[in-house]
Amino acid sequence: MTLDLLLVGAKSFLFVLFTMLPILNPAATAPIFLSMTEGALPATRVMLARRIARNMFWLMTGSMLVGSYVLDFFGISLPIVRIGGGLILASVAWRLLGATPAMQDSRAALAEAFTSDHARRQAFYPLTFPISCGPASISVAITVGVTLHDMELAISLARMGAALVALAVIGVLLYLAFRYGEHFLRLIGEAGTAVFLRLTAFILLCLGVQIVWDGVRELMMELMSMSTQSMLHAVFRS
Numbered sequence: 001m002t003l004d005l006l007l008v009g010a011k012s013f014l015f016v017l018f019t020m021l022p023i024l025n026p027a028a029t030a031p032i033f034l035s036m037t038e039g040a041l042p043a044t045r046v047m048l049a050r051r052i053a054r055n056m057f058w059l060m061t062g063s064m065l066v067g068s069y070v071l072d073f074f075g076i077s078l079p080i081v082r083i084g085g086g087l088i089l090a091s092v093a094w095r096l097l098g099a100t101p102a103m104q105d106s107r108a109a110l111a112e113a114f115t116s117d118h119a120r121r122q123a124f125y126p127l128t129f130p131i132s133c134g135p136a137s138i139s140v141a142i143t144v145g146v147t148l149h150d151m152e153l154a155i156s157l158a159r160m161g162a163a164l165v166a167l168a169v170i171g172v173l174l175y176l177a178f179r180y181g182e183h184f185l186r187l188i189g190e191a192g193t194a195v196f197l198r199l200t201a202f203i204l205l206c207l208g209v210q211i212v213w214d215g216v217r218e219l220m221m222e223l224m225s226m227s228t229q230s231m232l233h234a235v236f237r238s
Contacts, residue, residue: 005154005155005158006158008155008158008159008162009158009159009161009162010162011162012148012158012159012160012162012163012166013162013163013165013166014166015144016144016148016162016163016166016167017166017169017170019140019144020060020137020140020141020144020166020167020170021170021173023136023137023140024056024060024132024133024137024170024174026132026170026173026174026176026177026178027177028200028203029131029132029174029177030177030178030181030184031181031185031196031197031200032096032131032197032200032201032204033048033049033052033127033131033132033178033181034178034181034182034185034197035096035197035201036096036122036126036127036131037119037122037127040119044119045178045179045182046179047119048119048122048123048127048178049174049175049178049179050175051120051123051128052123052127052128052132052174052175052178053171053172053174053175053178054171055123055124055128055129055132056128056132056133056170056171056174057167057168057170057171059128059129059133059138060133060137060138060141060167060170061164061167063138063141063142063145064141064142064144064145064148064160064163064167065145065160067138067141067142067145068142068145068146071142077219078139078142078215078218079214079215079216079218079219079222080215080219081135081138081139081215082135082136082139082211082212082214082215082218083211083212083215083216083219084135085129085130085134085135085136085138085211086134086135086207086208086209086210086211086212086213086214086215087208087212088126088130088134088135088208089130089131089134089135089204089207089208089211090205090208090209090212091208092126092130092131092204092208093201093202093204093205093207093208094205096197096201096204097198097201097202097205131204132174134207134208134211135211136207136211144163145163148160148163
């Protein structure tokens with residue numbers, strides 16, 4: 001029985017890791033993090049990277065374990081979550097696209113303005129949500145959490161425990177990407193950094209629009225399904 005639980009846990013670990021990691025994609029969000037914290041001291045960025053990784057872990061854990069029950073309690077559907085979160089993500093990406101790069105003489109003022117208190121206020125919104133883990137990852141986490149449940153309690157606990165380990169691994173990778181992403185950008189130079197940040201912001205904007213469209217399309221399909229069912233009921237009654 002113990003060997004079976006280990007196998008179940010290993011499968012769940014790999015399933016969650018390879019499902020959530022491409023969606024969270026720490027390497028792609030690291031440039032956005034660096035752009036939004038430009039002017040911050042290195043110690044402040046380290047603190048932020050640690051807080052964001054921790055926030056991501058707890059947000060994904062809550063979404064995976066109780067997300068579906070919370071949505072049912074408030075009567076919120078997944079398409080609505082996608083539309084609302086996609087709009088937030090698109091608005092953040094739009095601001096990043098229109099942001100002007102900081103000049104050398106203004107970085108000292110930015111460093112003074114970006115205090116530790118300011119960093120703590122931004123640690124969850126918008127740096128954790130929707131930048132690091134947005135509505136798409138939350139929707140996937142809720143779906144994954146539903147699939148991990150089983151009729152047997154031992155199997156469910158083994159799957160959930162392995163899922164939490166996988167989320168912890170992703171949190172470590174997120175921390176490392178945010179902590180050392182500046183070294184990579186330093187290698188490609190200021191011009192390459194500006195191009196890379198604009199490209200990443202544009203991709204983020206496209207992702208936000210795509211998430212909104214997915215939510216709208218699901219709502220339209222639900223409306224079409226409801227109208228088809230009502231028409232069939234009317235035909236049968238007649």
